[in-house]
Amino acid sequence: MIQLEDVSVERNGRQILKDINIEVRTGETLGIIGPTGAGKTTLLRVMDLIEVPSKGRVLFRGEAPKNESEKLAARRRIGVVFQRPLMLRGTVYDNVAYGLRIRRLSKDEIDKRVKAALSDVGLEGYERRPARMLSGGEMQRVALARALAISPEILLLDEPTANLDPRTSYVIEDLISSAKMRGMTVVISTHDLPQAVRLADRIVIIMDGRVVSSGSPDLLMGSDSDEVREFLHAGMLRHLDRRFIHELTRISH
Amino acid sequence: MDEITRGFIRAIELILELNPEVIEVTLRSFLIALSSVTIASLINVPLGSLIYFHHFPGRSGLINLIQTLYSIPTVTVGLFVFLLISREGPLGSCGLLYTPYGMIIGQSVLITPVILGLTISALSNVSDDLRDTAISLGADRFQTIRTVIAEARGPVLAALLLGFGRALSEVGVAMMIGGNIRGYTRVLTTAIALETSMGNLEMSIALGLILISIALVVNTVVGRLQEW
Numbered sequence: 001m002i003q004l005e006d007v008s009v010e011r012n013g014r015q016i017l018k019d020i021n022i023e024v025r026t027g028e029t030l031g032i033i034g035p036t037g038a039g040k041t042t043l044l045r046v047m048d049l050i051e052v053p054s055k056g057r058v059l060f061r062g063e064a065p066k067n068e069s070e071k072l073a074a075r076r077r078i079g080v081v082f083q084r085p086l087m088l089r090g091t092v093y094d095n096v097a098y099g100l101r102i103r104r105l106s107k108d109e110i111d112k113r114v115k116a117a118l119s120d121v122g123l124e125g126y127e128r129r130p131a132r133m134l135s136g137g138e139m140q141r142v143a144l145a146r147a148l149a150i151s152p153e154i155l156l157l158d159e160p161t162a163n164l165d166p167r168t169s170y171v172i173e174d175l176i177s178s179a180k181m182r183g184m185t186v187v188i189s190t191h192d193l194p195q196a197v198r199l200a201d202r203i204v205i206i207m208d209g210r211v212v213s214s215g216s217p218d219l220l221m222g223s224d225s226d227e228v229r230e231f232l233h234a235g236m237l238r239h240l241d242r243r244f245i246h247e248l249t250r251i252s253h
Numbered sequence: 254m255d256e257i258t259r260g261f262i263r264a265i266e267l268i269l270e271l272n273p274e275v276i277e278v279t280l281r282s283f284l285i286a287l288s289s290v291t292i293a294s295l296i297n298v299p300l301g302s303l304i305y306f307h308h309f310p311g312r313s314g315l316i317n318l319i320q321t322l323y324s325i326p327t328v329t330v331g332l333f334v335f336l337l338i339s340r341e342g343p344l345g346s347c348g349l350l351y352t353p354y355g356m357i358i359g360q361s362v363l364i365t366p367v368i369l370g371l372t373i374s375a376l377s378n379v380s381d382d383l384r385d386t387a388i389s390l391g392a393d394r395f396q397t398i399r400t401v402i403a404e405a406r407g408p409v410l411a412a413l414l415l416g417f418g419r420a421l422s423e424v425g426v427a428m429m430i431g432g433n434i435r436g437y438t439r440v441l442t443t444a445i446a447l448e449t450s451m452g453n454l455e456m457s458i459a460l461g462l463i464l465i466s467i468a469l470v471v472n473t474v475v476g477r478l479q480e481w
Contacts, residue, residue, distance in 0.1 A: 045385075048389055050385055050388055050389060068394070072391070072393055075388070075389070075391055076391040078389075080389040080390075082382070082385075082386070082389075084382075085386070086380065086382050086383050086386045088383070088386065088387070088400065088404070089403060089404055098387075098390055099390040099391050102390070102391055102392050102393075102396045103391060146390065147390075150390070150391065
């Protein structure tokens with residue numbers, strides 16, 4: 001579906017991504033994991049054709065978009081949810097309808113799709129609310145509805161549950177699982193290893209802008225690479241720490 | 254002191270009894286300033302967007318120059334437009350000197366830097382992430398520009414209103430280009446200058462009070478719009 005060939009991104013003399021080769025296959029859920037600052041967000045921006053790589057090329061369905069109109073056509077088949085989704089001016093309805101209005105769909109079709117997308121994310125009845133007055137979790141769900149409403153062929157999710165409470169995180173994960181069940185291709189970037197293991201068919205580990213390993217979650221757990229093992233163990237340990245703290249909090253209450 | 258007090262009382266009476274001359278001068282000032290803002294905004298809001306969305310060599314120098322021209326003396330603009338539309342000037346044949354149309358051109362030129370600069374600044378304050386959000390949702394270049402402008406509509410409207418305030422309260426262009434002709438090009442500021450020099454304090458104070466009230470309303474609305 002999307003292929004990155006020898007992609008490097010350099011910004012202000014700093015190497016953000018270096019010689020990345022990744023293929024996102026149709027229908028799979030690809031997890032991109034790595035510590036904060038590893039280059040995950042930039043990688044997703046490159047996949048969405050917003051960020052132009054300094055080197056290498058991005059193929060969408062086997063073709064490298066050559067000009068702005070080809071890029072736009074490809075981008076219109078991709079849905080994205082950023083880590084801190086920004087709400088556009090207006091209501092929740094306006095936000096979810098934005099992508100549909102710019103595609104010049106009929107009013108009835110927009111109405112139908114907005115209602116369905118809001119129902120999918122559990123926000124029925126939120127249509128008239130000012131989008132910027134919502135809580136962080138609600139905004140994240142609106143952003144997901146906004147991306148799903150355009151019926152994308154591929155969904156790119158950048159740390160979709162970061163900064164969310166566990167309950168909202170589970171709701172979002174559930175929505176991602178449903179999208180996956182419907183056969184949608186999903187790329188999810190996260191620093192939450194257990195989440196990647198739960199959701200992804202295949203995982204790519206990225207560190208300091210480089211791909212250090214990739215494969216199925218099971219395969220990665222048994223990796224020979226010290227760097228990979230160290231990262232995975234640290235990730236699991238952090239998760240266990242969090243569960244331990246959560247348990248302690250629960251008991252003390 | 255008594256004279257000033259009497260002047261104030263008589264000025265308020267002139268306003269309350271809707272003195273025809275006060276009303277006429279106020280309406281003319283409004284119409285000329287409004288026309289100037291309309292022309293200046295039709296040119297400068299799209300031009301400001303063009304400068305904001307396009308990166309070209311010398312762009313930051315140009316923005317600096319525009320910002321420096323915010324406080325250009327009104328008489329300098331008056332002189333420039335005078336040279337342009339006077340009988341010997343390139344637009345002399347149009348017969349614009351000492352007409353309200355000439356004043357509109359002069360005021361449009363005067364408020365151009367303010368509207369242009371503040372439009373660029375309003376657009377710059379819209380977060381890049383918001384622009385990326387529009388692009389990622391499939392907006393083309395024109396749709397992205399429209400979304401960013403809609404996002405900055407409060408500050409852009411505030412810029413237009415500030416331009417209106419500057420046009421309404423300036424005296425240099427109105428005097429040099431309009432010539433302060435009674436019943437034709439006399440506006441609030443030139444009328445105040447003339448009436449004061451003639452010792453007609455009550456009329457000057459009445460017009461001054463109207464000007465201050467308008468400035469107050471403009472400032473209040475600008476403050477509200479910037480948060481909109």
